[in-house]
Amino acid sequence: MPAMPSKKRKTEDARPAAPGELEIGTAVLYAGGRGRIYESFEEVDQYWVEDQDTGDVVRDASGEIIDFSCADLQLAPVEATTEDQDQVCFARGGVLLLGTEKQMVKIIHHFGQSNMEERTTPQQLLAIPSRSCIDGLAKCAMQGVESGLRELAARLRSDIKVGIRVAQLKQAAKQLGEQLLKLEDYFCLASVHLPYDWNAIEAASPAEALRRRDVWNQIDVCVTAFGEAEGPLGSTNDAARKALGEQCGLEVSDNLWQSEVQTRIREQLGFRSLPLSFKDSLDFEIFPLLLPKDAVVTTIKGVLCFGEAPGAKYLDALGAQKGLEQQVQGKTVQEWQALQKEFADQPPLPAGWLRVRSRSTGQVYFFNKETLRATFEPPVAAATPVAETMPQLPPGWTQHVSKSNGKVYYFHKAKNISSYYWPRE
Structure with missing residues (x-):
């Protein structure tokens, strides 16, 4: 494994791990140092840990692999170099698109086939039934991620064991709560991201290299799109819309982005308490965008656009002015x-x-x-x-x-x- 440059770092406080959070690749702290989950046996509360410094699975004095329990581990925060403190902070935003089966079919067909030769952002789009977005999420991901992408991911990070991780999307689903599970006719549009290879890791800034090496090192199933705004004056909404367009080739009309309209759509479906936005663990503001069933779909120069239906009642919320x-x-x-x-x-x-x-x-x-x-x-x-x-x-x-x-x-x-x-x- 290529050696990473040594930097003076500061580390935020870690927190105890909870059941369901210790998936393959998750960064953790254990009694002997820092590492990542190498293998997870969640059903019996046993986990193998790969040490960050040695790259080896942690063993006891007799050479046997140590079976850690959830209580033995803490979730490790992302390390940041001192160079990061002088950098300008950009707004971070993302979107979780919720739509009908017909809308999801259009989107996935528009996105096209996955690239099996090199890493892209994202690699694949998955339509996951809303009712399966918590307990059944891992199973849907295992069935949905193409086998060719698993092979590509293994080649990109041949130095570690690469698995499928659903932590980011599961966190988002939990933020939406029980209301999400009751949206029986709706699907969540998830994005699949592969790990970075070592060339991409070494080409990044020190802080970003750490994130690519220790955080984005698995096949991650995430919300639809997420990214940063163009400049320090950009909003989280700007970042979310930009990511949706650039990463997925999708555009949603200005009116459907309005919080008043999203509130009215939720009311019409009987899910008024479904949040309009929330912050995830990586400090991205995520916008759960609910596409109305009567949304008008058009294609403009290769971009798939969703707009409001003429005369739709949910537009009343914007006012006659x-x-x-x-x-x-x-x-x-x-x-x-x-x-x-x-x-x-x-x-x-x-x-x-x-x-x-x-x-x-x-x-x-x-x-x-x-x-x-x-x-x-x-x-x-x-x-x-x-x-x-x-x-x-x-x-x-x-x-x-x-x-x-x-x-x-x-x-x-x-x-x-x-x-x-x-x-x-």
Whole structure:
């Protein structure tokens, strides 16, 4: 095993381990030092530990493997180097997408086949019945993770025993509580992540290298997507939406992200107490996003988009001031938004504008859903002040406006990918 650089570290207080938390790969403290769970026999409360420094399974003086019990072990926090203290903290956010079987089939089909040759983020998406997300989670994971991915994971970290771990998703499920188990018609969209290889570990910063070596060293079944915001001013919501788009190729409309709308969807299903967000053990704010059964699904330049149904009652929660229930030529603004595909051959409009057809004359005019202003003159985007310097897109990327929702997105023709967020290099 390649040696890791020696750094001065500080370690937060550990905490006692609880039954169900000691899965293969979990970092622990034992009487002799620090290590990770090498093998778990949870049913009989026995665990084998691999020592972090020696890389060997812990044995007694006679050479027999020591059977640790849960009471003998503490959960070890992630070690941080002193270099981390000067780094800027970015908002951490994630999303757990909850949807119907039909929606999950669309998503998994859109995601496509898993890469069996190299590590990606994520490697696979799994649709797990909500009622199985606590007690039956490990079994679902064992059945769902493809055998080829297990072989790849073993090659990536051939120095340790690699197994399937469901701790992150199980923690999320427990945060949602009994309400989750009662969502009988819904599935949780889980993501499968493989361990990093040693090249990726050694290429990372010291703190990140420790996390990749000691934390993300198993086949982890996690929430749908999670990551950090682009900058120090980004929110946890920004981080969650960015991760969902970049990692899974999914976009959920602005309205469906609104807490008022999510609350109303929960009320309609009879699960008002299902939390809107929670913090996990890695300090990510996770948003359990409930897709309504009548969500409209479209594909825009390779991104699978979920939007609200025209005239849906859960949109009442946003209030009439946003024009959601404003009647225009006998239809709501939401209904006209869904009908914009009629005008797909027309030039794109600035954000917030829709084309509307007069019932009496058939003439098309333009309506702004934010200001509620109507005009027969084609709207133009606000001019950029001459003194303002616009950032340049990375090579290969071009900017466009979606014909279906009026939002700006970015497209890379050579890679055939699109994003609603400013692209990286």
